[in-house]
Amino acid sequence: xxxxxxxxxxxxxxxxxxxxxxxxxxxxxxxxxxxxxxxxxxxxxxxxxxxxxxxxxxxxxxxxxxxxxxxxxxxxxxxxxxxxxxxxxxxxxxxxxxxxxxxxxxxxxxxxxxxxxxxxxxxxxxxxxxxxxxxxxxxxxxxxxxxxxxxxxxxxxxxxxxxxxxxxxxxxxxxxxxxxxxxxxxxxxxxxxxxxxxxxxxxxxxxxxxxxxxxxxxxxxxxxxxxxxxxxxxxxxxxxxxxxxxx
Numbered sequence: 001x002x003x004x005x006x007x008x009x010x011x012x013x014x015x016x017x018x019x020x021x022x023x024x025x026x027x028x029x030x031x032x033x034x035x036x037x038x039x040x041x042x043x044x045x046x047x048x049x050x051x052x053x054x055x056x057x058x059x060x061x062x063x064x065x066x067x068x069x070x071x072x073x074x075x076x077x078x079x080x081x082x083x084x085x086x087x088x089x090x091x092x093x094x095x096x097x098x099x100x101x102x103x104x105x106x107x108x109x110x111x112x113x114x115x116x117x118x119x120x121x122x123x124x125x126x127x128x129x130x131x132x133x134x135x136x137x138x139x140x141x142x143x144x145x146x147x148x149x150x151x152x153x154x155x156x157x158x159x160x161x162x163x164x165x166x167x168x169x170x171x172x173x174x175x176x177x178x179x180x181x182x183x184x185x186x187x188x189x190x191x192x193x194x195x196x197x198x199x200x201x202x203x204x205x206x207x208x209x210x211x212x213x214x215x216x217x218x219x220x221x222x223x224x225x226x227x228x229x230x231x232x233x234x235x236x237x238x239x240x241x242x243x244x245x246x247x
Contacts, residue, residue, distance in 0.1 A: 037087050037216065038147060040152060042082035044113045048072040072112050079113070082141045090142075090219060091159060100139050100247060102133040103172060103179065110148050119153050121166065122226050125151070127169040137247035139192040142220045146228075149213035150183040155235065157187035165237070178226070178243040190230065198230070217242070 054068035055062040060192075107127060118125055136143065149166065158166040169184045190198065198215045221228045226244040233239050 002079045007199055029092075035060055037083045038080045040113055040148060041076040041083065042063060044076040044116065045073050045080070047116050048076065055221045071109060076113060078111075080142070083145060086124050086139070086145060086181070087216075090216070090223075095231050097139050097141075099140055100137055101143075103136055103143070103181075104129050104133055104138055105239065106144050107147060107170065110144055112152070113148065114151060114155070117152070121159050123155055123166040125168045125170065125205055130172045130174050130179065134179060135176055135247055136244055138224050138244055139220075142224075143244070146220055146242065147181075147183075150242075152186035153213060153240070154183050154187070157185050161187045177246055179246050180241065180243050182241050184237060184239040184241055186233060189232055189236065200229070208219065240246045 026150070029040045045236050048069045052066045054074065055066035055069060107129065111125075114125065117123075151170065156166070164186065170181070171184075172179055172181045174180075199218045220226045221242050223245070224244055226242055228240070228242045230238055230240045
């Protein structure tokens with residue numbers, strides 16, 4: 001009986017090249033996501049560690065202040081570790097760890113990370129969250145990622161603003177079956193030519209931006225069944241809105 005042999009088909013070189021480029025693009029996007037998301041907690045770790053050392057160098061040492069600064073270091077370190085796990089899960093399309101929690105608590109957890117940039121740029125942050133502490137059903141780490149990214153964008157939008165007090169307003173309300181969140185700043189606003197590309201990965205309208213924050217926010221919110229969009233502020237700046245289903 002005549003034997004038959006099967007030979008593996010050769011892959012099209014163009015297709016193989018495209019696949020390699022796709023994998024490299026994916027790795028680059030993942031690396032950029034990690035770098036973007038841990039930048040703020042790492043800055044808080046460095047700042048508060050330096051503050052703790054300065055309190056310890058006092059004569060006599062200011063131990064209560066040093067302990068408080070080190071507690072903030074530990075909190076920022078825990079946040080960075082949780083964010084790394086979250087970014088890895090997003091890259092692998094793994095489902096988040098959903099839980100019931102109050103948005104107020106998640107916002108309070110983030111305020112220590114924002115204290116330094118708010119003070120440095122003389123920005124007043126106001127919060128007006130829905131009364132009654134309504135619960136969310138979401139991944140708490142990813143919810144904090146969304147809030148932190150949008151607040152940092154608002155802070156960065158105000159760095160060049162002059163001639164008026166710099167303000168950021170974080171507000172929320174129950175709107176039917178969803179919780180609606182808004183982050184408003186009174187900066188220069190978003191240029192029309194940038195508006196259509198804001199949510200694209202690796203695109204940034206800022207000279208030193210990484211172009212990942214809004215792309216990560218939209219991916220998180222899409223996975224939660226929510227929405228993300230923006231509108232011009234009145235009379236200045238911009239407002240970013242997002243929704244999450246209420247439990």
